[in-house]
Amino acid sequence: MFKVLERKELAPTEFEILVDAPRIAKKAKAGQFVILRIDEYGERIPLTVVDTDAEAGWVRLIFQVIGKSTAQLATVMAGEALSDIVGPLGKATDIENYGTVLLVGGGVGIAALFPIVKALKEAGNRVVTVLGAKNAELLILQEDCANYSDELILMTDDGSVGQKGLVTDAMEAVFKREEVAMTWAIGPSIMMKFCTLTAQKYDTPIYVSLNPIMIDGTGMCGGCRVTVADSIKFACVDGPEFLGEEVDWDEFVNRMQQYRPEEQLSNERYEKQVNANG
Helix, strand or coil, rough: CCCEEEEEEEEECCEEEECCCCHHHHHCCCCCCEECCCCCCCCEEEEEEEECCCCHHHHEEEEEEHHHCCCCCCCCCCCCEECEEEEEEEECCCCCCCCCCEEEEEEHHHHHHHHHHHHHHHCCCEEEEEEEEECCHCCCCCHHHCCCCCCCEEECCCCCCCCCCHHHEEEEEEEEHHHEEEEEEEECCCHHHHHHHHHCCCCCCCCEEECCCCCCCCCCCCCCCCCCCCCEEEEEHHHEEEEEHHHHHHHHHHHHHHCCCHHHHHHHHHHHHHHHHC
8 A cells, every 4th residue: 555645735736746656766866657546446546756865765746636447536635545556667767968958738648748857957958848727727837847847937828827829829939939949749649740730841850648548558559659750659658758749649649538538437437426425
């Protein structure tokens, strides 16, 4: 059993938990993730490791309520325990001193972006970070990212904080004013697609973090397969980071929608059960 040490609501439908997992805390690196289960009957939920404290033994996880399992996870309070958590999984981000790097995060994808921001800054890079969300209320980890960024640019759809517009608008502005050695973009699939197209216009390599359906996290089930450079890859063991220009975006976006009806039905049943139990 893995004890939840802290639990915090960051934004509507977005939550942060600190989980006591000392062995994972000692090994996890930027870009890696864990898979957890709430109980023995629960779905396996992949979540990026946002931060760790090897000495204290905790891992920091952030998730958005988008279905039955994450809705149930949001009810787990500090002092309670998760059934199991396995990790770190996936390949770590290739951290080097590249020079000037541009990092772009959208929505809950900012949680996966932050550890990369932190690691790249600690490696000596000049870090320019762009964070985007629908509105100020949904923009998370601003202070965390600011602490490890030479420049932080905020973008919201409604202009309630920062600049009004899309993250790609901010990317264009940065590319036009200075040389960028490497770019990362993490967020909704459609956002990552257009970030890739923007980076390609300026001949800048861009890495994206793909989040297809995962089950075992070890490459055995094949559920997380994606087409990259005309080859089948498994996001759990070959990724989750890939060069954006090599991703078959149309296929990836379509696959992300594949089980929406079943997810909606499961969530509706869960809500009915919760309401019935008062």
